[in-house]
Amino acid sequence: MVSLQSKPIIMLVIDTLMDTPLQEAIKGDRAPALKFLMEKGKYFPDVVSPFPTMSVNVDTTILTGTYCNEHRLPGLVWFDSEENRLVNYGTHIRELWKLGISQSLEDILFHMNGSHISKDVKTIHEQIEEQGKKSASINALVYRGNTSHTYKLPRLITWFTSIKKDRPTFAPTVFTYGSLKKISGSNRFQRLWQKFGFNNSFSVQELTHLIETDQLPAFTIVYFPELDQRVHKNGRMDIQGIEKVDRHLQKLLNIYDTWEEAIQHNIWITIGDNGQAWIDSNRKIALIDLRELFGEYNIMKLKKGVQSHDQIVLAVNERMSYVYTLDKEKLSMDELVHVAKNEERIDVIAWKKGSYIEVKAGKEEGELRFRKGGPLIDSYNQSWDIEGNLNLLDMTVKGKSIHYGDYPDALERLYSSLYSHQGDFIIVSAKPGYEFIGEGSPTHVGGASHGGLHKQDSLVPLVVTGTNSQPSYLRMKEIKEWVLSLIG
Incomplete structure (x- = not known):
């Protein structure tokens, strides 16, 4: 033995x-x-x-x-503000080709493990x-x-x-x-x-x-x-x-x-x-096209990269996306959130605001704010200060204890992605049944998808x-x- x-x-x-x-x-x-x-x-x-x-x-x-x-x-796709470019480790060959196949393979084979x-x-x-x-x-x-x-x-x-x-x-x-x-x-x-x-x-x-x-x-x-x-x-x-x-x-x-x-x-x-x-098996219902949702703004084209007139960059991770503003003085985070709230298929919208993280949902009333440290303790012995509508993240509080429902370890996981890299961005996550698409994104209509x-x-x-x-x-x-x- x-x-x-x-x-x-x-x-x-x-x-x-x-x-x-x-x-x-x-x-x-x-x-x-x-x-x-x-x-x-x-x-x-x-x-x-x-x-x-x-x-x-x-x-x-x-x-x-x-x-x-x-x-x-931060994810399979994210925007590197230092290099001013979108990083993609392999969503679909269409997107990699537009971003430049040499750069994409460099990121996958060398930069991801070597420097990212x-x-x-x-x-x-x-x-x-x-x-x-x-x-x-x-x-x-x-x-x-x-x-x-x-x-x-x-x-x-x-x-x-x-x-x-x-x-x-x-x-x-x-x-x-x-x-x-x-x-x-x-x-x-x-x-x-x-x-x-x-x-x-x-x-x-x-x-x-x-x-x-x-x-x-x-x-x-x-x-x-x-x-x-x-x-x-x-x-x-x-x-x-x-x-x-x-x-x-x-x-x-x-x-x-x-x-x-x-x-x-x-x-x-x-x-x-x-x-x-x-x-969902109905393509029109299943796919949340972020190019349409944010269509009033200039969205960076993959093949051209960031241009002087661009206002938004989309980093689509199937059922989750980072949405970046390139100039938050002219296009504020609040504006991005306001647009995202018009889409009822989005169940979580999150962004940093001062020392807090704010959470809203598409077509839902109310708001949730939280930050690290505070009187409430979750099931992973993490402490939080929370105020607002707990239903937005399907949480309950009993005494000093936080209990998670449909979004396990929601507070720490949202915190981690919002503090994962530099930049001015909001996070959107889709309800089950739906996924996001941008320029050249893969789709899984009638099947299943992840990221959310x-x-x-x-x-x-x-x-x-x-x-x-x-x-x-x-x-x-x-x-x-x-x-x-x-x-x-």
């Missing part, structure tokens, strides 16, 4: 794994591997994701143990390796570590962009990033039509190599992207997608003589990264197998500290 202290930790991040469809898959005997891990361990259905509920923000929170007010990666994540925080990879141990990242988009690696860039990229070969990126000792960086030596599952290795089969192949060659480090994070893509298209209850993921997990457990042996030798942490909210503050976007399951330990709070923010305690 392997001792607890020497057990490698394998964290399987399954993009858009959600509790309700997972329970349905298990009831129908369609997810035997996940059922085994749950029965042999602990199951937590409602772990809170950071806001905005977009993978790069979530993954950075997992790795750093901080929300975006500290790690400084704050140097004031340390990732789990950095801390583990400072202790003299090793860690691994397999196909995770966020991976910052202490070891210099070089991508093997496809000719397609070097021919059509200005990106230079042999530029270093810093990652953990063991590092896989699709076909651009691999450890197994195999050429399977890495073709253009297989997203250059950013697929579940390649993730399994790379982890299998580590297990079979007895090279598992102290901590390994493995990313499974495909369920997210299916749920976007097919909706929240895509059981077949969970069934497909489970087949990959069965392959991993089958490496061992028995599944019992797999959990004797390792600690398995299986977790979703964000949920997805349902999207609502619990449908925000709650994911966690399965812990091979240890009786659990995080101090059921939030992504506590995962890093917990994992480090397991490593000892």
Whole structure:
């Protein structure tokens, strides 16, 4: 029997794994591997994701143990006021092409991990390796570590962009990033039509190599992207997608003589990264076009970048958006809020006002104001000063205790995104059933989408197998500290 202290930790991040469809898959005997891990361990259905509920923000929170007010990666799309440009890590090829494919790939391959994540925080990879141990990242988009690696860039990229070969990126000792960086030596599952290795089969192949060659480090994070893509298209209850993921997990457990042996030798942490909210099947109802909503103002065009006459920049993160004013003297935050309030499909509008954060909702009466520090304590032992209409964030106060409803950890998550980067902006989040679009945005009509503050976007399951330990709070923010305690 392997001792607890020497057990490698394998964290399987399954993009858009959600509790309700997972329970349905298990009831129908369609997810035997996940059922085994749950029965042999602990199951937590409602772990809170950071806001905005977009993978790069979530993954950075997992790795750093901080929300975006500290790690400084505001979302999949955001406006960099220092460089005066929109940053996009990969919403849709249409948008990346308009912004400039070279700049977009620079941001994805180098800047996101290299300079956009704050140097004031340390990732789990950095801390583990400072202790003299090793860690691994397999196909995770966020991976910052202490070891210099070089991508093997496809000719397609070097021919059509200005990106230079042999530029270093810093990652953990063991590092896989699709076909651009691999450890197994195999050429399977890495073709253009297989997203250059950013697929579940390649993730399994790379982890299998580590297990079979007895090279598992102290901590390994493995990313499974495909369920997210299916749920976007097919909706929240895509059981077949969970069934497909489970087949990959069965392959991993089958490496061992028995599944019992797999959990004797390792600690398995299986977790979703964000949920997805349902999207209406009527296109006219489902899509909130921010270009129309703010149509009386000059909105920055993606291809042209910021021009002297531009007043607004839109950073659309599916069901959440940052809306920036480029000159708050001529176009104030109050004006942006007034326009946003005309749209009844928006359930949260938030912005900074002095030391407070103000919250309103489309077509709803009243206002909520809050700030850090105060007499009220929430379920995460965070203290707040609150006044106004609590219903706007579906909160109740009993005595000195704050209880959250449809918007888990709402105060801290809104605070984090509003203090995540420089600029003058408001945040808008859509009700379930709807998503935002701008210029070239992807759409998920009749399917599902994420990014928003609502619990449908925000709650994911966690399965812990091979240890009786659990995080101090059921939030992504506590995962890093917990994992480090397991490593000892």
